[in-house]
Amino acid sequence: MAATTKKTPAPPGVAIWVLVTLLWGTVFFWTSIFMLQLASYQLQEGFFNPSGREQWHVYGIQVGVLILFALLAMMVKNRLEPGGRKQIARWQNISEGKGEKIFVSFAGSLATSFFFTALTAATFFVSSAYLGFVVDLTLPLVFLAALFNIAAGITASLIVGFVFLVANVGRKKKG
Numbered sequence: 001m002a003a004t005t006k007k008t009p010a011p012p013g014v015a016i017w018v019l020v021t022l023l024w025g026t027v028f029f030w031t032s033i034f035m036l037q038l039a040s041y042q043l044q045e046g047f048f049n050p051s052g053r054e055q056w057h058v059y060g061i062q063v064g065v066l067i068l069f070a071l072l073a074m075m076v077k078n079r080l081e082p083g084g085r086k087q088i089a090r091w092q093n094i095s096e097g098k099g100e101k102i103f104v105s106f107a108g109s110l111a112t113s114f115f116f117t118a119l120t121a122a123t124f125f126v127s128s129a130y131l132g133f134v135v136d137l138t139l140p141l142v143f144l145a146a147l148f149n150i151a152a153g154i155t156a157s158l159i160v161g162f163v164f165l166v167a168n169v170g171r172k173k174k175g
């Protein structure tokens with residue numbers, strides 16, 4: 001009879017941090033552009049209408065910003081919680097069916113969508129002078145766009161939750 005030993009999973013490494021940050025940063029980059037344009041139109045203030053080419057140029061810069069952000073976030077997280085015990089415990093709870101059922105990291109999705117709108121606006125603002133195009137972003141415009149982008153965060157949370165349901169991730173294991 002073989003002894004069954006459960007190996008404690010390791011906290012996520014650099015590749016996971018970077019890939020997850022690039023995934024969500026990319027999603028929210030594009031939704032943020034739409035929401036910034038919508039907020040500018042709704043408020044009738046500021047100016048945010050970058051061309052497709054300008055958007056792709058800024059996205060190239062944003063990728064670098066996202067990688068730096070991922071590395072910085074990983075370093076801070078590892079300093080605050082060496083070994084990632086809370087994160088590992090959360091993963092184990094999800095795999096045992098004790099996690100969220102429909103919304104996956106609902107609060108995280110809201111905060112992330114809000115934060116990435118501000119990051120996208122900042123990247124456009126800083127890079128516009130360097131790349132030679134004009135944006136005029138006011139704080140109310142960015143704030144409203146970030147509030148609008150929360151809808152994208154909720155949608156993302158629902159999609160991931162639906163994928164988890166379909167894939168049986170987080171279902172209680174029988175036996």
